[in-house]
Amino acid sequence: MSIEGLGRKFQEARKARNLSLEEAARLTRIRQSRLAEIEADDFSNFPSLAYAKGFLQIYGKFLDVDVSPYLDAFETSGNITVDGYSYLQDAPAPKAPRTQVTRRSENARPSLVPFLLGLAILVAGFWFLRFISNLQRITPRPAEATATATAGPTAPVARIVAPRAEPVESPAPSAPVAAATTTTPPPVMATPTIPVATPVPTAIAVATPVIPVARAVEPEVRRAEPVRPEELAAAQAENTAAESNAPNRVDIKPLKKTYMRVTIDDDPTKPAFERWVSPSDGTVEFRGHRFSVTVLDRDAVQIRKNGKIVSNSDTDLRITAQ
Template sequence: MSIEGLGRKFQEARKARNLSLEEAARLTRIRQSRLAEIEADDFSNFPSLAYAKGFLQIYGKFLEVDVSPYLDAFETSGHLTVDGYSYLQDAPAPKAPRGHRSPRRTENTRPSLVPFLIGIAILVAGFWFLRFISKLNQIAPHPTEAAASPTPSATVATIVAPRALPVESSARVAASVPPVKTTPTIAVPAATPVPTAIAVETPLLPAPRAVEPEVRRAEPVRPEEVAAAQADNEASDAEGPNRIDIKPLKKTYMQVTIDDDPTKPAFERWVSPSDGTVEFRGHRFSVRVLDREAVQIRKNGKIVSNGDTDLRITAQ
């Protein structure tokens, strides 16, 4: 049976539904050019009549046109190709194994920065370690220098510290020392400091250290000593024309000499406010203290600030 007139039926049915060729192609998912060829009864561009038969059935079912009487005309062709339909053809084999290998080879040949960074880190660590060893050698004494230098352990520095002897009781002092009436001055009995040598081992150093300055150790003032001194001063009130009272305001070291006799100081020790006021009688006095503000000195009941002809105050 001839298929002439089938395309006109399709065209009339499409126009009856008010559909354009483009809309029919979108709804049937058939190319617009193929639908135009079917409506023109031109099947020469189809790769196979089997495709044309399938498109006729789809288009006829969509437009409700009976195409079964025309299908016998498409049974004569058994040739089937897929030319012109790229979506039905097999994907071509990848061509670029060689083309892709060349960039990979170039990437592999590129030098890596990891070994370079590791080498820099090793160099920095080695430099720091050598610097640390050199500083350690500078600080630590060398054995040759220690052997060549004299052993400083044998050097002994003597630190002389005044140490007061215990004061004997007033009865013993009165028995051992006869009273002297010709001398108008009265000295408070004070213990004569006896220097004692204290051997101190100096630490091991490359060079011997200099002798440290003299250090004096404070000795506490006993109440009986203060009482004995005050008793002696009261007993000799009539013999001295001047009287000085020294009141400690804070702890300091004090030396008192009466009648300009520095070889026999009447009083020499550390004093503090807890010791109370110490009195002396005589013609002339010399007072030496470490801190002038640490004591308050009165002469015959009046406060003396800078001294006078009978009282000399020296602050070290």
């Protein structure tokens, strides 16, 4: 059976119920364009006949129109032509697979490696310049090294004077001998002798300084004398007096958190220390003659005077626990 006229039946049934195409699409949850194509018998935009059969059943059930004869035409006909339209029952050609391109995620956060590398180069350059400066300051200069090498005493050297040439007087030349008569040949003059200077070596004596030689000093030997008891007692008394006059050193080590106030030399108006302390603060050191320590808990602190644990009967240190 041909499916021609099915769209007209759907349109008449919809109008009989006074429904617009938009209202029918909202009630059937089918797009309005699809309902318009079904009423116009246009199935060219459906991907396959399975979709068209499904929409026909839903729309026919909604409008009470029997569509089963028309569904048989979908199954027995390979191509359905209505008003010049041809419907392909074959499934659409598969689309070419798309190659998934994996994009490399770029880190938007800038890297700190260049910054750290530059900082390390700056620190290394500063350290190298400082090392060179210290090396130049410690190493002596060449001029100073030469002056230091030549500043030591040197042995005196006798100065040698070269011999000097002195002229020697020679006898006067002999007088010419004249002829006795006029008939003799002209007189011949004698050649004068040229004096030759003979070098006379001379020496100049230079006084050599006398270097004093240190004489060996023999160590002085003294005999030990016994210490008398009165001298020992006087020395002990002096040491005791010096220790009593010297200021005491008090070390207070917190063992647990507590409040502490320390007054030195009986001056309560100006406490040397007043606050909460804990073991992380470390040992607190004070110096003076007399101390007054006030704590909330006596067992919360450890007090030493001159390196020794303080007893409760100490006259220079008064401990009060509140």
